[in-house]
Amino acid sequence: MKHLLFAALGAAALACSALGAGAATLDQVKQRGQLACGSNSGLTGFGLPDDKGQWTGLDVDFCRAVAAAVLNDPAKVKFIPLSAKDRFTALQSGEVDVLARNGTWTSSRESDLGLLFAAVNYYDGQGFMVRKKLNVNSALELNGASICVQQGTTTELNLADYFRSNNMKYEGVVFADVNEVIKAYDTSRCDAFTTDVSQLYGERVKLVNPDEHVVLPEVISKEPLAPAVRQGDDQWFDIVKWTHFAMINAEEFGITKANVDEKLKSDDPGVRRLLGVEGDFGKGLGLTKDWAYRIVKAVGNYGEAFERNVGQGSKLKIARGLNNLWNKGGIQYAPPVR
Amino acid sequence: MDSGASRLETAYLRETPAPTLPPPALSSGALGWTRKNLFSGPISSVFTLLTIAFAAWTLPGLVRYFILDAVWRADDGAACRAPGAGACWAYIGQKFPFFMYGSYPREWVWRVDVTFVVGAALIVWLLAPKLRGKQVAAFLFFVAFPVLGFVLLSGWEAVGLPKVGTDLWGGVLVSLVVSAVGIVVSLPGGVLLAMGRRSRLPMVRMASVVFIEVVRGVPLITVLFMANFMLPLFVPDNWSPDRLVRPLIGVSLFASAYMAEVVRGGLQAMPKGQFEGAMALGLGYGRMMRLVVLPQALTKVIPGIVNTFIGLFKDTTLVAIVGIYDFLRTVDTARLDPLWAGPSISTTGYVFAAMFYFIFCFGMSRYSQYMERELSKDRQR
Numbered sequence: 001m002k003h004l005l006f007a008a009l010g011a012a013a014l015a016c017s018a019l020g021a022g023a024a025t026l027d028q029v030k031q032r033g034q035l036a037c038g039s040n041s042g043l044t045g046f047g048l049p050d051d052k053g054q055w056t057g058l059d060v061d062f063c064r065a066v067a068a069a070v071l072n073d074p075a076k077v078k079f080i081p082l083s084a085k086d087r088f089t090a091l092q093s094g095e096v097d098v099l100a101r102n103g104t105w106t107s108s109r110e111s112d113l114g115l116l117f118a119a120v121n122y123y124d125g126q127g128f129m130v131r132k133k134l135n136v137n138s139a140l141e142l143n144g145a146s147i148c149v150q151q152g153t154t155t156e157l158n159l160a161d162y163f164r165s166n167n168m169k170y171e172g173v174v175f176a177d178v179n180e181v182i183k184a185y186d187t188s189r190c191d192a193f194t195t196d197v198s199q200l201y202g203e204r205v206k207l208v209n210p211d212e213h214v215v216l217p218e219v220i221s222k223e224p225l226a227p228a229v230r231q232g233d234d235q236w237f238d239i240v241k242w243t244h245f246a247m248i249n250a251e252e253f254g255i256t257k258a259n260v261d262e263k264l265k266s267d268d269p270g271v272r273r274l275l276g277v278e279g280d281f282g283k284g285l286g287l288t289k290d291w292a293y294r295i296v297k298a299v300g301n302y303g304e305a306f307e308r309n310v311g312q313g314s315k316l317k318i319a320r321g322l323n324n325l326w327n328k329g330g331i332q333y334a335p336p337v338r
Numbered sequence: 339m340d341s342g343a344s345r346l347e348t349a350y351l352r353e354t355p356a357p358t359l360p361p362p363a364l365s366s367g368a369l370g371w372t373r374k375n376l377f378s379g380p381i382s383s384v385f386t387l388l389t390i391a392f393a394a395w396t397l398p399g400l401v402r403y404f405i406l407d408a409v410w411r412a413d414d415g416a417a418c419r420a421p422g423a424g425a426c427w428a429y430i431g432q433k434f435p436f437f438m439y440g441s442y443p444r445e446w447v448w449r450v451d452v453t454f455v456v457g458a459a460l461i462v463w464l465l466a467p468k469l470r471g472k473q474v475a476a477f478l479f480f481v482a483f484p485v486l487g488f489v490l491l492s493g494w495e496a497v498g499l500p501k502v503g504t505d506l507w508g509g510v511l512v513s514l515v516v517s518a519v520g521i522v523v524s525l526p527g528g529v530l531l532a533m534g535r536r537s538r539l540p541m542v543r544m545a546s547v548v549f550i551e552v553v554r555g556v557p558l559i560t561v562l563f564m565a566n567f568m569l570p571l572f573v574p575d576n577w578s579p580d581r582l583v584r585p586l587i588g589v590s591l592f593a594s595a596y597m598a599e600v601v602r603g604g605l606q607a608m609p610k611g612q613f614e615g616a617m618a619l620g621l622g623y624g625r626m627m628r629l630v631v632l633p634q635a636l637t638k639v640i641p642g643i644v645n646t647f648i649g650l651f652k653d654t655t656l657v658a659i660v661g662i663y664d665f666l667r668t669v670d671t672a673r674l675d676p677l678w679a680g681p682s683i684s685t686t687g688y689v690f691a692a693m694f695y696f697i698f699c700f701g702m703s704r705y706s707q708y709m710e711r712e713l714s715k716d717r718q719r
Binding site for chain 2: 041042043044045048049050051052053054055078079080081082083086089090092093094095179186202205206207208209314315316
């Protein structure tokens with residue numbers, strides 16, 4: 001009796017999940033009238049609710065951009081805060097349509113977890129923060145320094161590798177909890193503090209005197225943070241990927257939230273194609289031809305989103321660095337819309 | 339003359355009672371109290387001195403940090419970051435709406451307020467022994483209030499209240515909804531399960547035992563995790579229940595199973611004579627339980643019941659793990675705001691959260707002690 005019941009349940013589950021996987025994500029989103037976006041449950045600059053509970057951040061703006069392209073309303077997003085360990089399950093199970101949660105793009109996550117990372121919307125990497133008064137300008141000058149680091153993280157391993165490969169010595173000051181690491185650094189128990197650069201800036205604002213600390217230019221690991229979707233729905237993958245590319249292209253063409261309406265009259269064929277004045281490049285994606293116009297109108301171009309959330313317009317004041325456009329010294333590059 | 343003579347004969351007797359002397363200074367007043375309660379013996383004295391030393395060591399610092407040096411008014415984190423600044427209460431004030439309502443649209447928070455006020459009024463009516471009309475209150479609280487709360491909080495287009503998805507609910511609102519549902523469901527659920535477990539019908543007994551043991555044998559986190567991330571794998575998109583409803587069901591089932599064991603303890607403590615007496619009076623099972631057994635059994639286990647409630651209230655924070663913004667999670671998130679972030683923000687936030695939970699739990703505990711005294715008056719001398 002019991003076995004029968006379980007068998008029936010299992011069969012029903014299989015049938016249903018097959019059904020779920022078959023339906024196109026785009027249609028589901030349109031039918032629901034809302035994009036389900038897996039976001040960070042709290043990361044300064046990337047995904048964080050403000051005083052009014054409105055979500056803000058670079059990843060949040062990315063989801064709003066997708067919603068603008070698909071539903072023509074950046075507000076039609078349901079943010080589902082996910083922890084690091086259940087984020088991929090939530091995406092696999094269909095709980096969220098897109099996962100914009102500062103996830104690092106790695107090979108195993110694509111091959112083993114059945115995910116596809118669409119495009120890198122933030123190039124992160126491990127860096128160092130030191131006190132300005134130490135007069136250190138490069139991580140290579142940190143020989144013999146004591147360095148605060150969180151225990152059991154890849155950060156700790158990268159640190160060891162970096163110092164060994166550069167023939168330098170360091171004294172690790174290790175804590176299990178990241179808050180303790182910050183506290184130790186702030187109370188001068190170590191000379192430097194290392195973790196991902198975006199987090200360094202996020203933690204810096206919590207210190208007693210943020211202006212007395214500086215993030216060194218060296219980035220010793222690759223942490224490309226990218227929004228992810230499920231495998232098996234190429235159309236949806238394209239939409240998410242091209243949402244990012246549209247934002248990059250808009251910045252390259254100098255199209256901003258403020259001037260996007262003017263730019264509709266532009267003579268530049270690239271601008272005209274991107275904004276849907278010429279040709280219909282949204283159709284192939286299953287979107288309308290003004291899809292990119294909607295994105296820029298709603299959240300602005302990539303540079304605007306960056307500066308507003310993590311750059312000079314925010315408290316974090318992260319430099320563009322690698323995240324600058326390819327023609328301005330960074331590596332953000334988008335294929336053309338044509 | 340006569341009396342004079344007799345007075346002479348018994349001159350050694352006192353004429354008037356001896357004046358009442360005040361008790362020795364050491365056994366009355368503040369000194370006496372101190373001596374009796376704080377220095378009644380060497381061990382007690384040592385502990386008293388240690389306690390005083392501990393208080394003297396910690397209290398000044400705490401008072402300075404949380405009251406004297408605290409920042410009460412500020413527009414952003416700059417004032418709280420100043421050297422020597424203590425707790426940043428200004429930040430709590432600024433973030434208070436977020437702590438209360440989470441992302442609930444600000445133009446509609448009056449709906450939450452109304453629900454809170456009506457709920458609080460009904461609870462007072464229901465719980466204060468002096469107020470009359472308990473049956474009306476119970477009807478309103480258990481039947482009318484949930485409907486009202488659902489319409490107000492979730493919205494009903496027909497009466498002009500737009501829908502507010504539960505993904506926008508948060509803060510105290512979520513904590514109270516989860517614990518209220520858990521508490522309201524678990525008591526009757528627990529009583530039914532406990533009676534089922536002691537039932538003479540084998541199917542009923544087996545079902546109750548299996549339910550209780552299975553639910554108690556699995557951690558709540560696992561159930562919440564399964565409900566929120568695995569359930570969508572098995573059911574189509576539009577079938578799966580709301581993200582907030584899933585933990586509500588999980589928490590209710592859990593609390594019921596624990597409550598069942600508490601109530602069972604009360605039922606087992608009842609002397610057999612009570613059952614037999616009730617049966618001898620010709621009462622059926624239902625009336626025997628309702629009129630004779632349960633009132634006594636439940637009174638006996640009030641501490642256990644309240645203990646379960648308090649545990650449940652604090653366990654509601656676990657819903658944060660499945661991405662629901664309960665009160666503690668809002669505190670945890672708000673401290674990351676770069677506008678406020680600073681060394682004192684986390685401390686202030688967590689102390690505020692601790693005070694919130696303490697007030698609720700201590701309130702429940704005091705009320706239960708009061709009820710115990712009220713209900714056991716017949717057994718007091």
